[in-house]
Structures are given as structure tokens and as C-alpha cells.
Amino acid sequence: MVNILWGVLIIIGITYGLLSGNIGAINDEVITSAAKGLDMILEILPILVLWMGLMKIAEDSGLLKKIAEWFYPLLSKLFPSLPKQSPALGYIASNIAVNMMGLGSAATPFGLKAMKAMQEINKKKDEASEAMITFLVLNTSGVTLIPTTVISLRMLNKSSNPTEIILPSILATLIASIGGLTLDYIIRKRRRKT
Amino acid sequence: MSKISIVIIPLIVLSIIIYGYSKKINIYDSFLEGAKEGLLATFNIFPPMIAMVFAINIFLKSDFIEFALGFLSPFLKFLNLPLEILPMALLRPISGTSTLVIMNELFVIHGPDSLIGRLASVIQGCTDTTFYVMSLYFGSIKVLKTKYALKVGLFADLCGIIASFIIVRLFF
Structure with a gap:
């Protein structure tokens, strides 16, 4: 189901962007969205490393x-x-x-x-x-x-x-x-x- | 309320450390081992995160949501629900940050104590971002076949949003 949904989001986005003439914004998004994903990862990375460390203590003890x-x-x-x-x-x-x-x-x-x-x-x-x-x-x-x-x-x-x-x-x-x-x-x- | 939340996390940390000492384990070694796992988990989350952000942002930027709202508005008027809240209800399972931004805008325009402001608060608080949680959790263990998970997750969101409409009407 995620397979379908993921594709559908992209197809709707780009097709509707082409039809409505809003394709410029979509173009920007294609280029910059990966960097936004990286930002999110960088945000949770330190939290995960710290808390998984603490939880390992809780598990071992x-x-x-x-x-x-x-x-x-x-x-x-x-x-x-x-x-x-x-x-x-x-x-x-x-x-x-x-x-x-x-x-x-x-x-x-x-x-x-x-x-x-x-x-x-x-x-x-x-x-x-x-x-x-x-x-x-x-x-x-x-x-x-x-x-x-x-x-x-x-x-x-x-x-x-x-x-x-x-x-x-x-x-x-x-x-x-x-x-x-x-x-x-x-x-x-x-x-x-x- | 906020005072409780301030002490909770430090207290959790304190009890983990003290309990670890009392059981005489090498807490520092345990920490490093776990932290390494955290690094690995982030590594596994990275591809699904990029995939999701990519698809969701393209979808959001196309303004298709506004187009879809045009069709739904007569139905909402019939139910006597404020139109302004609809983007939030539709986006809640897809993107937590964008609904947070919309909620804040609604607070600024209508005030947090208005019907719309209260509805926005409850909708924001009643569910989490299903897509995000799914790609994060299944991505971290490399499960690709998620079977009926999305269906059930979205159904829970729908229940929460419908309940928000009813409960806010009853409460205020």
C-alpha cells in the first residue's frame, strides 16, 4: 500500500502542477527536497544516538x-x-x-x-x-x-x-x-x- | 503542568544511571554500544526519510489539496463545519510540521479560543503523523512489506479527526 501511495503522491503532485501552471514550485521541490530530508535526519540523529545509548544501560541493567x-x-x-x-x-x-x-x-x-x-x-x-x-x-x-x-x-x-x-x-x-x-x-x- | 514535563526527562536519565550502578554493570560500555546502534538506526532511516519527504513535498507544493477542498466544501457546509479546518484534517496523517504551521496560522487569524482554534488544537493533539512514523519505524528494520499497517493507521487518524469534530462541539 505504501508502494501505491508513494507513487500516487508524486504523480498527482507533478500532474496537477503541470495543469495548474505551478510547475516552477514543483521543480524547486524536486531539487531541494532531499536536502530537507537530510535536515530532518540530522535533527533526530543526535537524539537517537544519545537515547539509544541510555536505553542500552536500562536494558543491560x-x-x-x-x-x-x-x-x-x-x-x-x-x-x-x-x-x-x-x-x-x-x-x-x-x-x-x-x-x-x-x-x-x-x-x-x-x-x-x-x-x-x-x-x-x-x-x-x-x-x-x-x-x-x-x-x-x-x-x-x-x-x-x-x-x-x-x-x-x-x-x-x-x-x-x-x-x-x-x-x-x-x-x-x-x-x-x-x-x-x-x-x-x-x-x-x-x-x-x- | 510544564514543570512536570521539565523534570521528567532528567529524572528518567537519573534513574537509568542509578539503576545501572546498583546492578554493577559497565554503564559507560553499555552506553557506547547502544549509541552505536542509534547511529546504525539513523543510517537505515535515511533512505525512507528522503523518499517520503520527496513525495510529500511535491504533493504539498502542487496545491492539489486546495483543489480537492473545492469539491469537499459543500459537504462540509452541510455538516456545519468550518472550512478553514479542512486542510489540517487532510494533512494531519501526511505531515506533522505543515499542520503545526497551519494550526499556528489559525490561532493568529481566529484566536486559540475560537471554535476553529480549539478544533485545530484537538486535531493536532489527537493523532501522530502516520506516514512519518511508518517510514521511520519500518525503515529502521528494513521491512518493506507493511501489509495492512497503513490502512489501519489511516483509519485510526480518521476516527480521531471525526471524534475531534464531535467532542469539541460537545465540550465548548
């Missing part, structure tokens, strides 16, 4: 296993295919916990470690496993308790109550997660049958 044990009752229901001793559960728990605090960039390294741990027990290495997709749904629906960026921008724009959107945001994010997890569950069940 057994702290991660402890965290995984606390959350195991809940996580085992969401990820039935992951064995209890898998370090993936610890990373998943840490990723979700940090994400909930609204610290997205600090959560990414945990997420990448979780993916790596799930890949180690994945049977088909080039294919996404069920656990990976469930984890991805949890991540993209962004279980955030404190949307820090939104609140700070509201403050900057002189909102009389910058934090009033916290509860509505939590509810909306919950519904997004529940919706995603439900579809994920239905697809998994259907795939088992066939």
Missing part, C-alpha cells in the same frame, strides 16, 4: 524487564504474539509511557528498539509482523496525555486557557486508538481464518 513486567497484564492482551521474556514489551511500555507525557522525540528511540526486538522474533524478515502493526497503530494514533507543543503554541497566541484542550484531546486520541486497534483486531482475526 534489567530495568527494562522490570518495566515490562509491570505492564505485562495489559500488554499481553494487546500483543498476544510476543513472549513474556521478550525485551520488546519493555521497549513498547517505555515508548507508550514517554509518548503519553507528550515527549514525542524522546519516545522515538524506544519505538525503534521495540521494532528491532520484534524483528528478531519475526519469521518473515521483510514482512511486518502482527505485533509490529499493532504497535504502529498505538503510535500513530498518538496516545498523548499532555500535548505539549499544542499547549505552548496556544500560550504564545495568548489563549485565556491554554490547557482547556487537554481533556478533549485525550478523548479524541483514545477514540483514534480504539478505532485503530479494533480494525487491527478484525483484520488479524480474518487473516487467521483464511
Whole structure:
């Protein structure tokens, strides 16, 4: 599906640019977009190196296993295919916990470690496993308790109550997660049958 | 609220270090080993990141979104929803930075405490950028066949955005 979508974005962009006479802007984009991608990579590179280093300490010392044990009752229901001793559960728990605090960039390294741990027990290495997709749904629906960026921008724009959107945001994010997890569950069940 | 967020990260770092000492492991060696993995992970993310930024930026720059909005506007009017919010709702799964910019613009024009301002806040907060997370996470482990992941991720986004519309109406 990403294969299709990636191509479709480019085809629509260039075709519409040609039709609307906006092709100059597209031309600039073709030339400069790779540099923008590099900028993004350079932005996350130091964060990843630092936090993956710190997390290795947490893994080697057994702290991660402890965290995984606390959350195991809940996580085992969401990820039935992951064995209890898998370090993936610890990373998943840490990723979700940090994400909930609204610290997205600090959560990414945990997420990448979780993916790596799930890949180690994945049977088909080039294919996404069920656990990976469930984890991805949890991540993209962004279980955030404190949307820090939104609140700070509201403050900057002189909102009389910058934090009033916290509860509505939590509810909306919950519904997004529940919706995603439900579809994920239905697809998994259907795939088992066939 | 912000005070809590300020201490969280330092506290996480502190507890990792202290716990490592208490278990008598070589924390410095562990750190270096993990940091190297971080370097490798970034290396793996690089190609999918370039690919995604390329496609998304071409799409955004073509102004196709504005063209598509023309067709959707009668439908939105029928639902009594503000038109201004639509670009945000459509772009949310594709690009986090561009929706952040749009949100800020909406705050400046309509104020953060208006219906549009609140809607923008909740939409921004309710989901993460599906495309970005997908290319990042699957790219890092070189998984190319993502199966039904995108479908489920986008469905979650849709649920979140529809829920935002309803919840903001009910709350304020």
C-alpha cells in the first residue's frame, strides 16, 4: 500500500502542477527536497544516538524487564504474539509511557528498539509482523496525555486557557486508538481464518 | 503542568544511571554500544526519510489539496463545519510540521479560543503523523512489506479527526 501511495503522491503532485501552471514550485521541490530530508535526519540523529545509548544501560541493567513486567497484564492482551521474556514489551511500555507525557522525540528511540526486538522474533524478515502493526497503530494514533507543543503554541497566541484542550484531546486520541486497534483486531482475526 | 514535563526527562536519565550502578554493570560500555546502534538506526532511516519527504513535498507544493477542498466544501457546509479546518484534517496523517504551521496560522487569524482554534488544537493533539512514523519505524528494520499497517493507521487518524469534530462541539 505504501508502494501505491508513494507513487500516487508524486504523480498527482507533478500532474496537477503541470495543469495548474505551478510547475516552477514543483521543480524547486524536486531539487531541494532531499536536502530537507537530510535536515530532518540530522535533527533526530543526535537524539537517537544519545537515547539509544541510555536505553542500552536500562536494558543491560534489567530495568527494562522490570518495566515490562509491570505492564505485562495489559500488554499481553494487546500483543498476544510476543513472549513474556521478550525485551520488546519493555521497549513498547517505555515508548507508550514517554509518548503519553507528550515527549514525542524522546519516545522515538524506544519505538525503534521495540521494532528491532520484534524483528528478531519475526519469521518473515521483510514482512511486518502482527505485533509490529499493532504497535504502529498505538503510535500513530498518538496516545498523548499532555500535548505539549499544542499547549505552548496556544500560550504564545495568548489563549485565556491554554490547557482547556487537554481533556478533549485525550478523548479524541483514545477514540483514534480504539478505532485503530479494533480494525487491527478484525483484520488479524480474518487473516487467521483464511 | 510544564514543570512536570521539565523534570521528567532528567529524572528518567537519573534513574537509568542509578539503576545501572546498583546492578554493577559497565554503564559507560553499555552506553557506547547502544549509541552505536542509534547511529546504525539513523543510517537505515535515511533512505525512507528522503523518499517520503520527496513525495510529500511535491504533493504539498502542487496545491492539489486546495483543489480537492473545492469539491469537499459543500459537504462540509452541510455538516456545519468550518472550512478553514479542512486542510489540517487532510494533512494531519501526511505531515506533522505543515499542520503545526497551519494550526499556528489559525490561532493568529481566529484566536486559540475560537471554535476553529480549539478544533485545530484537538486535531493536532489527537493523532501522530502516520506516514512519518511508518517510514521511520519500518525503515529502521528494513521491512518493506507493511501489509495492512497503513490502512489501519489511516483509519485510526480518521476516527480521531471525526471524534475531534464531535467532542469539541460537545465540550465548548
